[in-house]
Amino acid sequence: MDIVRNNLTGLFDPAEDQVRYIADLIYNGIIDINDDKSLNEGLLAGLAASQRITGLVFTFPDYRVKVADRRTREVYDFVNTDDPITAHSIEEMKSSRVGSWSRLLYAPDAGETVMSFRQPVSKDNVYIGSVIAAIPISAVNKAAKKDGLQTDEGRFILYGKDHVLTQQGFQVDSTSLTYEGVVPKLSEIDDPVLASIWTAPRTPFRIIKSNLGFEGHFTIVNGERYQFFYSNLEGYTDQPLIIGYHLKYDEATKEIRRLGYAAMTGIIILGISILIAFFIGRKISRPIVALSKASQKISSLEFDKVDPLPPSRLKELNEASDGYNTMLRGLSWFENYVPKSLVRKLMESGDAHSETRDVTVMFTDIVAFTPMAENMASEEVADLLNTILNWSQVALKQRAAPLINLLAMLLWLSGVLRTIKRIMRTGLAARQKQLPVQSLTTTRNGNSRTRNQSKCA
Numbered sequence: 001m002d003i004v005r006n007n008l009t010g011l012f013d014p015a016e017d018q019v020r021y022i023a024d025l026i027y028n029g030i031i032d033i034n035d036d037k038s039l040n041e042g043l044l045a046g047l048a049a050s051q052r053i054t055g056l057v058f059t060f061p062d063y064r065v066k067v068a069d070r071r072t073r074e075v076y077d078f079v080n081t082d083d084p085i086t087a088h089s090i091e092e093m094k095s096s097r098v099g100s101w102s103r104l105l106y107a108p109d110a111g112e113t114v115m116s117f118r119q120p121v122s123k124d125n126v127y128i129g130s131v132i133a134a135i136p137i138s139a140v141n142k143a144a145k146k147d148g149l150q151t152d153e154g155r156f157i158l159y160g161k162d163h164v165l166t167q168q169g170f171q172v173d174s175t176s177l178t179y180e181g182v183v184p185k186l187s188e189i190d191d192p193v194l195a196s197i198w199t200a201p202r203t204p205f206r207i208i209k210s211n212l213g214f215e216g217h218f219t220i221v222n223g224e225r226y227q228f229f230y231s232n233l234e235g236y237t238d239q240p241l242i243i244g245y246h247l248k249y250d251e252a253t254k255e256i257r258r259l260g261y262a263a264m265t266g267i268i269i270l271g272i273s274i275l276i277a278f279f280i281g282r283k284i285s286r287p288i289v290a291l292s293k294a295s296q297k298i299s300s301l302e303f304d305k306v307d308p309l310p311p312s313r314l315k316e317l318n319e320a321s322d323g324y325n326t327m328l329r330g331l332s333w334f335e336n337y338v339p340k341s342l343v344r345k346l347m348e349s350g351d352a353h354s355e356t357r358d359v360t361v362m363f364t365d366i367v368a369f370t371p372m373a374e375n376m377a378s379e380e381v382a383d384l385l386n387t388i389l390n391w392s393q394v395a396l397k398q399r400a401a402p403l404i405n406l407l408a409m410l411l412w413l414s415g416v417l418r419t420i421k422r423i424m425r426t427g428l429a430a431r432q433k434q435l436p437v438q439s440l441t442t443t444r445n446g447n448s449r450t451r452n453q454s455k456c457a
Contacts, residue, residue, distance in 0.1 A: 001214050001231055004155070004243050007143040011052050012101075012236050015133045016117045018049030020099060022056070023119040023131045033058065033129060040075040043068035052139040054110055057132040059090055067109075085177040093120040093130045103238045104137070104159060106172045106182040113137050113172065113182040115237060137165050137183070144243060156194055158230075158242035159183050164194070165241065193221050193246055197228055218249065225249035287317045291324060298331065 022042060025031045031042035043056045047070050056068045063086060065078040080086035089102070099119035106113045114134040121129050144157055157165040163183045172182055186195045196219065203218040214231035230244025290309055297306045306328060309321040366372075366388070373381050 001229060001243070004144050005231070005233060008140065008233060008236075008241075008243065011050070011135065011140065011143045012115075012117075014050045015053050015135055016099070016101075018046050018053070019056075019117050019119045019131045019133045021049075022046045023099075023121045026121050026129070026131070027123060033060075039066060040068070043075060044073065046133075052135055052143070053133050054114070054136050054139075055134045057134065059086070059093075059130045059132065061090065061094070061127055061129065063087065063090065083177060085179065089118070090130070093118055094127045096120055097122060101236050101238070102132075103179050104165075104182045106174055106178050107134065108175050108177070110134065110136060115140065141166055154193075154245040154247050156242075156244060156246070158186075158244075159237065160239035161198060161242065162186060164189055193226055196221050197246070214244075284314065284317070287312045287314075287321060291320060294324065294328075298328070 022031065025042060026033055032038040039058060043058060043066060046056045047053055047068060054070050058066045063079060063081045063083075065080055065086065067076045067078065068074075069076065085105070097120060099117060102116045102118055104113050105116060114136050116132050116134050119131045120127060121131065140157065145155055159165045163185055165183055166189075172178070174181075186197070189195055200219040200221055205216040205218075214229055216227060216229040219226055219228065225248070226246050227249055228244060228246045230242050233241040233243055287309065294306050294309060308325045308328060312318040312321055376384070
C-alpha cells in the first residue's frame with residue numbers, strides 16, 4: 001500500500017513543483033508572457049520535470065491559451081472564448097492566489113481524461129494568467145501498478161466512492177472539454193468484485209487499527225470470499241482518491257499459512273541448533289570439568305587419588321591433558337622424596353628462601369642391604385626403599401619431629417645396586433617397625449646438637 005502511495009505522490013508532486021517554478025519565473029520577469037518565444041521555450045523546458053506530464057498550458061485573462069505538447073514538442077495557440085469550461089476555470093483562478101488541483105477533466109485533444117494542477121499568476125494585484133500541468137489518468141494507473149504486488153489484477157484507484165479512475169474499456173462521448181462522465185461509475189465496469197466493494201455485505205477487519213494507515217473488509221461475491229485493502233489519498237483532486245487492491249480470501253490465507261510454515265521451520269531449526277550447541281558444549285566442558293577437579297585434588301597433594309586425564313579430540317584440550325598428565329607423573333615421583341608437610345608449609349607461606357638452622361642429622365644404613373639387593377630386581381628394591389621411607393615418615397609425624405630434608409637415590413652399577421640416602425629418623429620409630437638399623441650419632445654435652453650444621457630449604 002505504501003509503495004503505491006509513494007508512486008502516485010512521486011508522480012503528482014514533481015508536476016506541482018514544476019508549475020509553481022514556472023509561475024515564479026513569470027512573476028519575476030524571467031519568462032516574458034508578452035514574448036511568444038520566451039513563453040514557448042519556458043513551457044517546453046518545463047515538460048522536462050516529469051515524463052508523465054503530457055502538456056503544460058498557459059491561459060491569458062482574455063481566454064487565449066498556449067499549450068506545449070510533449071508528443072509533438074510544439075506549442076499551440078488557441079482562443080477559447082466560447083468554451084464554458086475555459087471561461088469557468090479562468091474566472092475561478094482570477095479570484096484565487098494559491099495553486100490547486102482541479103476536477104477531473106476530459107481533454108479531447110489528448111483523447112483521455114486528465115488530472116491538472118493550476119497555479120494563478122498575479123503581479124501588482126493584477127491577474128496576468130495561469131500555468132496548468134496536465135497528467136493523463138493512464139499515467140496515473142501505470143504509476144499505481146508499478147511494483148508493490150506480484151500481480152496487478154486486483155489493484156484499483158477510485159475517484160471518490162462511486163467512480164473508478166480508469167479509461168480501460170471506457171469512452172467519453174464528447175468533442176469538447178467536459179467535467180461530466182469523464183470516468184466510469186462502479187456499476188459500469190466489468191469487474192463484478194470491485195463493483196460490489198460497497199454494496200455487498202461487508203465485515204470490517206478487526207485486527208487492523210487506524211494507525212496502520214489503511215482499512216479493509218471481507219465480502220462475499222458470487223459465493224466466494226474476498227478481502228479488500230484500501231486507504232485515502234487526498235489533496236490531488238476535488239475528491240479523495242481511494243487506492244487499494246482486492247484478492248481472494250484463500251489466496252491471502254495461503255500466504256499467511258506459508259509465513260506460518262516458514263516461522264515453524266525456523267523455530268524447529270533454531271531448536272535443533274540449540275540442542276546441537278548444548279551437546280557440543282557438554283562434550284567440550286567434560287574434559288574441562290575433569291581438569292578442574294583433578295587440579296583441586298592436586299592442590300590437596302592427593303596424588304594417589306588422581307587419575308590421568310583421557311585424551312581429547314580437540315587439539316587444545318588434548319594438549320592440556322597431555323601437559324597435566326606429564327605434571328602428574330613428575331609430582332608422583334617428587335612425592336617420594338619431599339614430604340607433604342614441607343610442601344604444605346611452603347604453599348601456605350608462599351616463601352621458599354633458604355635459611356640457616358641448627359639441626360640433628362641421623363645417618364642410617366640397612367643391614368646387609370648390598371647382598372640383599374644383588375638378588376632382587378630393581379623394581380623390588382625401589383618398592384622396599386619406598387616402604388621403609390614411608391614408615392619412617394609416619395613415625396616422625398607421630399612424634400612431631402621436624403623433618404628437614406630427605407633425599408634418596410638408587411644407583412645400579414656393574415650388577416651392584418647402591419643406595420645413598422640422607423634421612424632423619426628416630427631410633428625408637430625404627431625399632432618399633434623392627435628394622436635392622438645401625439645408628440651412629442654424635443652428641444655433645446648431653447644435648448641433641450650435632451657437630452655439623454646444614455642448610456635446609
